[in-house]
Amino acid sequence: MRKFLFLVASFAMLTMASFAQGNRTVKGKVSDSQGNPLSGVSVRGGNAGTSTDASGSFSLSLPASVKSLSFSSVGFSTLSKSISGNAMDVKMTQENAALSEVVVVGYGTQKRSDLTGAVATVKAPDIENKPFSSVDKILQGQVAGLQSVASSGQPGANQAILIRGASSISASTSPLWVVDGIPLNTGDAARLQTTSNLLSTLNPNDIESITVLKDAASQSIYGSRAANGVIVVTTKKGKAGKTRVRFDSEVGSSDIAYFNEMYRPLNAPEYVALTKEGLVNAGYTQANIDATIAGLGGTSGVDFNWLDAISKTSPQQQYNVTMDGGNEKTTFYLSGGQFAQDGTTLNSKLKRYSGNIRLTHKLNDRLNINFNLNGGNVSQRAPLAGGSFGNPVLSAYFLRPTHSAYNPDGSFNLVSTQLGGLHNTIALSEIDKRYLRQFSLRGSLSADYRILDNLKFKTAYGSDYNVLEEDQYNNPLHGDGAASNGRAYSYYTRYFNWVWTNTLDWNQSLLKNGDLMLNAQVGYESQESQGYFGSLQNQQFPPTLALTWPASGASPTTASASISEYTFTSTFASGNLNYKNRYVVSGSFRRDGSSRFGPKNKYGNFWSVGGSWNVDNEAFMQNVKLISQLKLRGSYGVNGNAGIGNYDWAPSYGYGANYNQQPGSAPGNVGDSSLTWELNKPLDLGLDVSILNNRVNVSFDWYKRTSEDLLLGVQLSRTTGFSSTTRNTGSMSNKGVEITLNIVPVKTKDFTWTVDFNFAANKNKILSLPNGADIASGNQIIRQGQSLYSYFLRNYAGVDPANGDPLWYADTTLKAKTNVYPGAISRTISGNSLPKYFGSFTNTFNYKGFSLEFQLYYNLGNYLYDSWGSYYLGSGFGGTYNKVQRQLDRWTAAGQVTDVPKYVYGGNKSFQSASTFYLVKGDFVRLRNLQLGYSLPKSVLSKLKIGNAFFYTRGANLYTWVKDKKMPFDPEQGTGSATNLNVFIPKTVTVGLNVTF
């Protein structure tokens, strides 16, 4: 901190060194090499500066002592010209586009050639108008090493993102999202409804660019929250000049993306026959069998397809209007959007309205003001998921086909015994209510002041405000509300998060000839996030379906409100030294303090060093025409992960363990006053090559990152009264390679073919655990020397052909078989839920106005567990529920060879218990995007007086290939790769139109 104050003081001193003198006015015009006037070029001399207008002209009043002017503009080489007379004409030459590209990084921008880190960018054209409800879903396949996985097809569902593997076992593995400088609260903030996604209120069409920071050099400036990678989002700005209006629309429909006939629910005759067989096999008397079959609806004559009844083809649409423009002093950008998407099952839908305003104003030559406000409102209905009786997908597979959802008179069938004790979800989706309304505002106000030509101070206040209103009504007649004669909930959640950032940027040439440049930045930031939660529930409703708000209930059973907060204060500094654009050395340092850690360890220091060698700028390379870029990069550093609960460090006694409606307390948290950050130490080596006039561009990265002092949920003996506590212990590594390839095989006047390919391979290894002991985690194990998310299961050994018994391997040698479900000791590691390789392969063809793009997303080498298979494929377990077609492969006669055991009503041995039978290979390749488009030619456009018009038709997730033919549901099931009867992931077909005026 003292260092920072010193710097502030010295910069202030420097500013005093400038003196006022007599002035003169220099005028001129700036054009490109073809002679076209260039607007918006920054013209600077001494402390004075301006920019060119639409005709490329400028006029600048200068002290006589200033001898030269410098001209700079994005995409052009910066030019310095000595002043001769009072009028100058200047021609600027274009830079190599790829190298001069400015990349948004932490707390500022950098020229790509200055980068020492592993940074990937995604630009607006790849983000706009996609049929996905939030930007995190759009990122799938777009960045090497960024794994974005859905677990549900519910519009607005939360999405899991892992960058370069999972770096933590128990703390968060989600990256930090920074939107226009504000570190956001992201993720699923729903407390009552099934799923939500705070990013779903952000309209992807408002995004200009996304930068993904993947290594120490780029991440560490974000200190204690950078370990899972940082995703920096910049929203769109207006451009000076003629006001542009743009209209985008897309309409279409979606359907289930993947369906396996082997996992089709049985029809009534199949179910009844199978159940009879199972009852006989269980040894029931004929009278009992007949009665049971009748009770299960076997004589009802009904054959009802619940899956058809709960799934549907769903409409989808989005409309966006933007307007931008301005002059040299002020620019604006305005947008409004509407996005509506229905899921593939009943009452699964989302509708978003969003708007964005950005204003920039040059108060004077030194002071810029920037204002930005981005708001979105999402209304969402999501059905229950997993084992909830009200989950429509569960009912599709569990409800017996022998009973209809409707009575003969058309009313809903609400007879509990006909529904196997489950719920008629078709009725519930009509009469129960499940609403989520989510409103977000993200805004910032900033000012930057150029103290000196090379010294800039910036202060920015940003906030991120999210409100979630969740309402639910469960009717008194049937379903979850029946037991309490109806119940209704109203939950209110608010997150208000503010951040104040102050930075000082300094650029200085350290040698007279300009060969050695220094860019440095120091900053201070404070942040506070406050969560506010109100919950109420009322029960005992009047016997009607019309009164659905808690106001109508008679027995208030939940009345709760509380808050949860965290704070951060940080000081940081970064810099890079660039010698002749050949050698770049960078460094960063950040000191974070956080309320989330114990009094003994509130502060942590994070840093990075990086270097790059732009070989192509060496003198000896100037004659090598083949290679336009050759860059070697390397970085190492330390950053952290603070992704745990706000008060996890504190030993606590909680309240709410009430008895007879009197207050009761209970131990809440073991706590640890020395709890602190989890450390991540990434090492990255990279190579960027462009050859053949940038027709072939390759980026290659190798990385190894080690996570230490893991914030681990350490398992405790249950006899202590606790099951786990968070401690800093254990370590883990992620090692991998990433390749990004961009090739233009054909490029003629009319035809271009572009190939984009990215590939990532990551290998996770747990290096140490407390006492080296395994940590059980459901069907998985956390074991030293192995990868995280390893399945640890008993090995299924098929069916005994003699009697149809299920067999398992008795021990880990996988030799002896047994029909008794073997002990835990027989479990072995049987695959991993994270893929070994993933990425995408995209081909784009442009012929005149036509374009064709197809993108394949691939995910290889993982395994997927069918969590609910025991019920619909358990050889009789849960006999009152329906089964899937694969169950018909059961053993029926001696000598028969099959992998599904004899069907015994109630269950055959422990076949339904976890084993490798329910594990499938997870490899899949999916046609993520297929798009055919046409742009109207210029000649037509000018007649119609419009700037641009583009028509297209698109298919998303049109085709899915799976390696394992026994893949029960969509292969995309979250990073945990376990099915959970979620809304089916959709395939979507849309047509769209983009017009610019």
Place this chain on the structure above:
Amino acid sequence: MNQIKKPIWILLLAGVATFSSCKKEFLELNSPTSLVPAIALGKEADLLVALRGAYASLRNVDHMGRTVPMIGDIMADNAYQSTLNTNRYTLFNNYTYNTLDGNVAGLWSAAYNTILRCNNVINASITPNTANVDQYKGEAYAVRALCYFNLVRYFSKPFSEDPNALGVPIVTTYNPDDKPTRAKVSDVYNLMIADLEKAYSLMTKYTNSSQFSKYAAKGLQAKVYLTKGDNANALTAALDVINNGGFTALTAATHASYWANSTVTTSKLETLMEVSSDATANLAFDALSYLYSQAGNYGDYLATDDLISKYAATDVRLGLYPRVTRSGVQVFSVNKYPVISGDYSDTKVLRLSEMYLIAAEASVSTNETNAKTYLNFITSRRNATAITSTGATLRNDIIQERRKELAFEGDRYMDMLRLKVDVVRGANYPVAARSFPVSNFRRQLPLPQSELDANANIRSQQNPGY
């Protein structure tokens, strides 16, 4: 210098000011909904609040809330799973549970969680040590004994079979890093008896039917002694409750209304101790009542034909088992826990009637006349046939009367364990699950895998067979 305008200085000063505003307090945030343990257990009044937390945890679905009262009858011959069911406790109906079973792990964790809450009350040093403090600590001792009683009976060989067999870990102080091993069965019994003795001597108050009182603790001690096979002490303890407890006996006239009531009482009618569920704190769909009641959408478990056949036609208790049609079959439903909404039915832990049954059983080997007197105290109040038998028949009649009186209260299987009798079930159960002799390893539940995984010291002490 003139060119440097004021705003920049203001901004710079503001920047500097942020450092001074970086006060320590900005980073010091405490949980708004919890207290540090020292404060939460600091005063007499806090102790009462912590004690309620212990009682509340008894309501856990896998402890007294549902699993213990359910499987105590399912694993025996009273309750069976209807073929039309929601798949709850199937593995107990069929004796096919294993180390990964959720109910087994739940029972283990829930009981030890309650033990921790009790330990914190018992070990709190509160000054002055008032009568209230003693009362609360006394209640905590009794709750702790109840937890150990359930643990040792389900996870260990019965005391009557082998007092030196592996019991369950004894935990009486808070240590989150403790990895204890199993104590001997006899050590667990010694702890329970000592705890209940302390509870008896510390307590002075009767609060209501859902909290332990002096005589409820004594009643539990009587049951512990009986289970241990110490008839003399069981008799003394049971008679202490009968003669000095001040509880009134259930009669044929009050029987139906007693079981229909779901509220906590202070009338001292019959109930020595029950675990309360009320209109806001209850298990909703997971409540015990939901699995028996035919009025909701579960009603999975029914009374066996064998049990029903044991009641005389005049017996008022038959009224609790109405005949219904389920899945097309005429069956006997269970109506002991009828309330499935609002103030849910409570779980009975101990009743005065059981004290008479304990007294009868504990005295049968020494004084059959007394035994019959105690026994017929019950039969006469149920409109049942009076028992006049002698010798081994009388002993069996006493056990059968226990079965009839305490059915669906989680007691029957416990009797079969302590009396070392084979579980023999009728045609209501699947063919493969009708006979479980004393030698069957599944009569003891497996130690849950989660415990073995977290506690290396206990790993080698898994029950045989799993």
